[in-house]
Structure formats: C-alpha cells, structure tokens
Amino acid sequence: xxxxxxxxxxxxxxxxxxxxxxxxxxxxxxxxxxxxxxxxxxxxxxxxxxxxxxxxxxxxxxxxxxxxxxxxxxxxxxxxxxxxxxxxxxxxxxxxxxxxxxxxxxxxxxxxxxxxxxxxxxxxxxxxxxxxxxxxxxxxxxxxxxxxxxxxxxxxxxxxxxxxxxxxxxxxxxxxxxxxxxxxxxxxxxxxxxxxxxxxxxxxxxxxxxxxxxxxxxxxxxxxxxxxxxxxxxxxxxxxxxxxxxxxxxxxxxxxxxxxxxxxxxxxxxx
Amino acid sequence: xxxxxxxxxxxxxxxxxxxxxxxxxxxxxxxxxxxxxxxxxxxxxxxxxxxxxxxxxxxxxxxxxxxxxxxxxxxxxxxxxxxxxxxxxxxxxxxxxxxxxxxxxxxxxxxxxxxxxxxxxxxxxxxxxxxxxxxxxxxxxxxxxxxxxxxxxxxxxxxxxxxxxxxxxxxxxxxxxxxxxxxxxxxxxxxxxxxxxxxxxxxxxxxxxxxxxxxxxxxxxxxxxxxxxxxxxxxxxxxxxxxxxxxxxxxxxxxxxxxxxxxxxxxxxxxxxxxxxxxxxxxxxxxxxxxxxxxxxxxxxxxxxxxxxxxxxxxxxxxxxxxxxxxxxxxxxxxxxxxxxxxxxxxxxxxxxxxxxxxxxxxxxxxxx
Numbered sequence: 236x237x238x239x240x241x242x243x244x245x246x247x248x249x250x251x252x253x254x255x256x257x258x259x260x261x262x263x264x265x266x267x268x269x270x271x272x273x274x275x276x277x278x279x280x281x282x283x284x285x286x287x288x289x290x291x292x293x294x295x296x297x298x299x300x301x302x303x304x305x306x307x308x309x310x311x312x313x314x315x316x317x318x319x320x321x322x323x324x325x326x327x328x329x330x331x332x333x334x335x336x337x338x339x340x341x342x343x344x345x346x347x348x349x350x351x352x353x354x355x356x357x358x359x360x361x362x363x364x365x366x367x368x369x370x371x372x373x374x375x376x377x378x379x380x381x382x383x384x385x386x387x388x389x390x391x392x393x394x395x396x397x398x399x400x401x402x403x404x405x406x407x408x409x410x411x412x413x414x415x416x417x418x419x420x421x422x423x424x425x426x427x428x429x430x431x432x433x434x435x436x437x438x439x440x441x442x443x444x445x446x447x448x449x450x451x452x453x454x455x456x457x458x459x460x461x462x463x464x465x466x467x468x469x470x471x472x473x474x475x476x477x478x479x480x481x482x483x484x485x486x487x488x489x490x491x492x493x494x495x496x497x498x499x500x501x502x503x504x505x506x
Numbered sequence: 507x508x509x510x511x512x513x514x515x516x517x518x519x520x521x522x523x524x525x526x527x528x529x530x531x532x533x534x535x536x537x538x539x540x541x542x543x544x545x546x547x548x549x550x551x552x553x554x555x556x557x558x559x560x561x562x563x564x565x566x567x568x569x570x571x572x573x574x575x576x577x578x579x580x581x582x583x584x585x586x587x588x589x590x591x592x593x594x595x596x597x598x599x600x601x602x603x604x605x606x607x608x609x610x611x612x613x614x615x616x617x618x619x620x621x622x623x624x625x626x627x628x629x630x631x632x633x634x635x636x637x638x639x640x641x642x643x644x645x646x647x648x649x650x651x652x653x654x655x656x657x658x659x660x661x662x663x664x665x666x667x668x669x670x671x672x673x674x675x676x677x678x679x680x681x682x683x684x685x686x687x688x689x690x691x692x693x694x695x696x697x698x699x700x701x702x703x704x705x706x707x708x709x710x711x712x713x714x715x716x717x718x719x720x721x722x723x724x725x726x727x728x729x730x731x732x733x734x735x736x737x738x739x740x741x742x743x744x745x746x747x748x749x750x751x752x753x754x755x756x757x758x759x760x761x762x763x764x765x766x767x768x769x770x771x772x773x774x775x776x777x778x779x780x781x782x783x784x785x786x787x788x789x790x791x792x793x794x795x796x797x798x799x800x801x802x803x804x805x806x807x808x809x810x811x812x813x814x815x816x817x818x819x820x821x822x823x824x825x826x827x828x829x830x831x832x833x834x835x836x837x838x839x840x841x842x843x844x845x846x847x848x849x850x851x852x853x854x855x856x857x858x859x860x861x862x863x864x865x866x867x868x869x870x871x872x873x874x875x
Contacts, residue, residue, distance in 0.1 A: 261663050261664075261666075262666055262669065263663070264663055280792060351793070369752070388684075392681070392684065392685065392805055393799070393805060395799075395805075395806075395807055395811045395814075396814075396817060397684070397815060399818055399819060399821075399822040401684060402669060402680065402684065405687070406684050406685060406686060406687035407684070407685050407686075407782065408685065408686050408687050408782065427787040469779075470779070470780070471776070471779065471780030471802070472780075473779070473780055473781065473803070474780070474782060474802070474803045476802075476804075
C-alpha cells in the first residue's frame with residue numbers, strides 16, 4: 236500500500252513537472268493551473284504515503300535517512316506551493332520539482348518496507364522538533380533555488396541579452412523577496428524546532444545542550460541565514476552578492492544534513 | 507442571399523497614411539454612417555471599425571451581396587467626399603467567409619502593423635459596443651463581433667503573440683518591470699527631451715510608475731516637459747543629487763563627452779544603498795559612459811540593445827502566428843456552422859408558413875450542403 240501511494244505521488248510529481256515545463260514554454264493559463272493542481276494531488280498522496288509509513292513504525296516516518304528525505308521532499312513541495320500562491324508566481328516550479336522528485340526517488344523508492352523503530356525517538360515533542368527542522372531545511376532549499384534563478388537572470392540582464400524566455404520569470408526584486416521570505420520561514424521553523432529539541436533533551440537527559448556537533452552546525456546555519464537576511468535588506472550586499480551568500484549557506488545545510496548527521500552526530504542520525 | 511456578411515475597407519497595407527487620415531471615422535461619424543447605410547436599405551446591420559491603421563465597414567446586406575458591396579463602396583467614398591477613382595485602388599472587398607476570417611485576424615492582432623499588438627482588441631470592442639448602443643447591429647453582426655472578441659482573447663491567452671515587447675520604448679519599460687516587478691512606488695528620471703524618451707515615460711506612467719523627475723539643460727524646456735509628464739523638474743546643475751533618487755534613468759541627451767560618468771553613478775549608488783539601477787541610454791552619441799554598466803547592481807542598455815531585444819521578439823512572435831491562425835480557423839468554422847444552422851432554421855420557418863413540400867426539400871438540401 237505504501238509503495239503504491241509512493242509510486243502514485245512520484246507519478247503526480249513527474250506529471251506536474253512536465254506540465255510546469257509545458258506551461259513555461261506555451262504560457263497557457265490552463266496548463267499552469269493543471270500543473271498546480273497535479274502538484275497538490277501529488278502532495279496529498281505523498282502525505283498519505285508518509286502516514287502509512289508512520290503507522291507501520293508506530294512513530295514519526297523519519298526513523299531513517301529515507302523517511303527523512305521523503306518528508307524533506309514533501310515540505311519542499313508544500314513550501315513551494317505556498318510561495319506560488321502567496322507571490323502568484325508559477326515559473327519557479329520547473330526548477331523546484333526536479334529536487335522534489337530526486338528526494339522522493341531517494342527517500343521513498345529506495346527505502347526498506349518497514350524501518351526498525353527506535354525506542355527513544357517517540358512522542359509529540361520529538362515529532363514536532365524533527366518536523367520543524369526538516370521544514371526549515373526545505374525552506375532553505377527553496378531559497379537556494381530562488382537565489383540560483385536570481386543569479387542566472389541577473390547575469391543575463393547585465394549582459395544585455397535577455398532573449399525571449401526571460402519575460403516568463405519573476406522580476407529580480409520579486410525573486411529576492413521570495414528568497415528572503417523563504418529564509419524567514421526557515422529560520423522561524425528552525426528556531427521553533429531547536430527550542431523543542433532542547434526541551435526534549437532536557438526531559439530525557441536533564442540538560443538542554445549535549446555538545447553534539449549537530450547543535451554547533453545548526454547554530455552556524457541559524458547565524459549565517461540571519462546574516463544573509465540582514466545583508467540582503469540593509470547594505471550594499473543586496474542583489475547578486477547576497478544571492479551568492481544564500482546559496483553558500485545552503486551548502487552548509489547540506490553538509491549538516493549529510494556529513495554531520497551520518498559521521499559526526501551521536502543523536503541526530505537522519506534529520 | 508440573407509445573412510451574408512460584407513466587408514469593405516482599407517488598411518495600412520493598401521492605403522498611405524495620408525489617405526487613411528482622410529477616410530477615418532470619428533465615433534459619431536461611425537454611427538451616422540451605419541444608420542445611413544441601413545436607412546438606404548443597403549444593409550440590415552452595420553458596424554464601422556475605424557482606427558489609425560484601418561477604416562472598415564461591416565454589413566449584412568438587405569438583398570444581393572455584390573450590389574450591396576458596390577453601394578457600400580460608393581457610400582464610403584461619398585461620405586468622405588473623395589472621388590471613387592482615388593479610393594478604389596486602396597479598397598478591398600470581402601464576402602462572407604473571407605470577411606469573417608478578416609475580422610477574426612484583425613481582432614487577433616494578426617493584421618496589425620505591429621504584429622500581435624493588444625490595442626486593436628479594445629478598438630474592436632469599442633466599435634462593436636458603440637454600434638450596439640446605436641441600435642445598428644442585429645443577430646448576425648452581434649454574433650460575429652462577440653466571436654471576434656473571443657478570438658482576440660483566446661489568442662492572447664493561448665499564444666505568446668502579444669507577450670513580448672515590440673518597440674524599443676516598450677522594451678525599456680519591460681526591462682524595468684523585469685528588474686523591479688511592479689513599478690508602483692518607483693521613480694524615473696528623464697534627461698533631455700528626445701521623442702523616444704517621451705514614449706518611454708508614457709509607457710512608464712501607463713505601467714504605474716509613481717514619480718517622474720525631468721532634467722534638461724534648458725530651464726524653460728525642463729519646466730514644459732515636467733508639466734507634460736506630470737513630473738517634477740530636477741535642475742541640471744543638481745544632477746548628482748537627483749541621481750540618488752530614481753530606480754530608472756532614461757537619457758535622451760546626445761553628447762560627445764558622456765554626461766553620466768562611472769564616478770558620478772558610483773557616488774549616487776553609494777548614497778542610495780546599492781539598490782538596482784536601470785539606465786537606458788537613448789542618446790547617439792551615447793551620454794552614459796559604457797563603464798557604468800560594469801558597476802555593481804547597475805543595468806545599462808543603449809538603443810542598439812533595445813533594438814536587438816525588439817528584433818528577437820519579432821522572430822519569436824512570428825513563430826506564434828500558425829497557432830494564432832489555427833484559433834482563427836477553429837472559431838471561423840464554429841461561426842460558419844452557426845450561420846448555416848440559422849439558415850436552415852429560417853428556411854424551415856418560412857416553409858412552415860408556405861406549407862410547400864418543395865420548400866421543405868430545398869431546406870433539406872441546404873442542411874445537407
């Protein structure tokens with residue numbers, strides 16, 4: 236059942252990606268709406284797939300790297316959808332969906348049917364802690380895509396060769412605003428998740444901080460993105476420089492999600 | 507034959523601008539002409555479409571289409587007090603299918619001087635609504651013009667025929683929108699008084715720019731331009747100060763030595779917090795030093811860059827023509843189906859009154875055909 240739902244959601248994401256690309260090429264309103272509707276359907280199916288997995292392990296569905304990546308993909312897609320509705324900009328979809336599809340492929344299709352449960356990793360507090368942090372990663376991933384698009388468009392416009400496709404994409408300042416709001420969502424989720432994590436650790440071990448390398452990595456990420464927000468809004472770093480900074484910050488997120496999780500951290504194996 | 511549609515008129519392809527000016531109809535004249543054509547029993551229904559590029563009469567003839575078309579041509583030249591010999595070479599005449607196709611192509615922007623321009627759809631709408639209010643249309647032209655408006659809307663929604671800028675002035679404005687998004691709350695500074703600069707400012711105003719600053723070497727000319735653009739005069743001597751305010755700078759000054767140098771723009775950029783600045787240099791020789799384009803967050807375009815954008819977009823628009831023509835053909839077929847259905851219905855209604863078997867057979871033939 237889980238794999239059927241997972242395959243279906245992947246199918247919807249692929250269909251949505253095709254429709255977004257087609258819409259970008261033909262700019263037919265109907266195609267754009269269909270792309271959004273297909274993405275929303277994929278999200279519902281993906282949610283059902285995560286729920287199935289969660290019930291099977293009697294805990295949150297990210298007890299392993301696969302489940303964690305699948306949830307990452309779901310949050311990335313839903314954060315993008317929220318941004319699409321809020322900013323009324325659909326043209327970023329074809330760039331976000333390949334990442335979602337890749338994560339779903341890695342996270343869902345390669346996952347074992349039922350991962351082994353992990354006794355201490357249960358409870359609402361823990362679930363909210365991890366969910367919030369994965370939402371933050373997804374929002375940072377979205378800001379990475381938006382900054383990349385900003386830089387590409389900025390380069391094209393400065394080279395004075397806009398071509399014929401550029402008019403389909405959001406304006407530079409809109410992209411910058413979208414990246415900033417995405418980072419704000421990420422920082423808020425990260426702050427919330429980290430506070431819950433500290434409370435949970437305190438209940439479990441009687442201390443708020445464990446000195447785990449993940450804590451240092453998370454604090455660095457928080458400070459780097461806060462610095463990005465400040466630079467992008469207030470100084471001469473606004474524009475391309477802050478977009479590069481934002482993209483580099485995401486490399487730290489990827490480092491924290493992979494190297495720190497798998498090789499350095501004792502308590503944060505998969506999130 | 508009843509319900510046929512006749513079109514006579516001239517446009518930018520068949521007539522010079524001088525002739526087009528002389529045969530243009532004002533809105534009041536358009537209604538008067540349609541009423542007179544009906545009063546003379548030449549047509550049952552009439553719509554006059556008159557823009558700067560075309561003057562066309564659409565009608566549904568009372569009797570024979572050919573003789574009605576001839577009468578419309580005579581009326582057209584007589585209305586404008588032109589000898590028929592002067593106008594006949596420029597006039598075209600289309601009957602039914604070709605007339606319908608022509609109007610659909612006009613509404614789609616396929617027959618425009620500037621391929622895919624959007625204004626024509628509004629002009630078709632205005633001409634139709636004026637005729638409708640004047641009571642000179644009927645079921646056939648109502649249906650025809652409503653379908654034409656639908657064609658125009660579909661072509662705009664389903665193709666890219668009208669999405670990309672096609673004039674250098676509009677390309678400049680689209681660039682501003684591609685950098686800043688909504689222009690509300692933004693400021694433009696125009697230097698000099700070139701004609702294209704005026705066009706850019708008009709487009710900027712139309713797209714919602716909040717504030718326009720005008721600077722010129724001549725104080726009198728500057729005040730005049732500021733009044734015309736509903737802008738503010740910005741003294742030429744205080745240019746370094748005013749340069750700190752705008753998001754878009756349009757320079758129409760032609761100067762042997764650049765007016766806007768890298769050091770001047772760099773100082774302005776520092777004062778305005780490094781925000782993005784779009785500079786459009788329309789002067790020949792150029793008035794903005796090309797090195798300004800290398801400054802951080804400055805986007806510098808000259809007239810050649812804008813022309814290149816327009817040329818690329820022309821090619822892209824041409825690629826959209828087959829898709830737009832397919833929509834025209836589709837809607838044409840729908841309209842012709844409606845027209846033949848209406849013909850059969852009228853035939854049956856008339857035959858019901860006469861109760862003749864021959865008449866009913868002839869209706870059956872009409873339906874089959």
